[in-house]
Amino acid sequence: MKLLVLILFFMISFKTYADSTCIGKVKELAIGRAGTVLIAGPGGLPSTYLCNVKLKHINVEPEACKAMYGQLLSAQAQELTVKITFNPAISSCSEVKSWGWATHFNWIIVNK
Template structure:
């Protein structure tokens, strides 16, 4: 009986693993801005005006200190004309505002930005 439970658990886990895919979106930082309230917004590649985080409060599951580092990373990429990459965990594999609407928190983002060479 215990062996059957393990098989079922593995099958359930595998079905979730198959349905959730990771992908990345890479592009130049077209815009990086911070609002008077501390919300950081950006345009990267084909994603325009997405909200990343806030330097003043937890926003989009990002702590303010992490947001300050994200803002600095984005600013460094913009000033050096380097591309950045973000990683996502959904099934869309879409690096446009269709999957990541403008004027809204960036969805399914789990890692980055990282500056590319």
């Protein structure tokens, strides 16, 4: 019985801290003159700002933003699947604020 309770506790705890994942192809990728990176597509993600290549914003360093933009640009050109994770979890990829900042995004993963 104790083992069952312990297993359930870890399952609930893991789910609480698990990332939400938006998966799909990049339908839109842009960079503005101020350095803001915009993406749309994976998992129904609307046009949303990820980061800025010139300034630290939403806790993302410019160097990391440049690397992510390069990764996304390559994925779009090769029509590869992209995973964008959010932590804490979001309720739905399509509910991320359109033309707003994608706060709490965590990882950008490109799959073959």
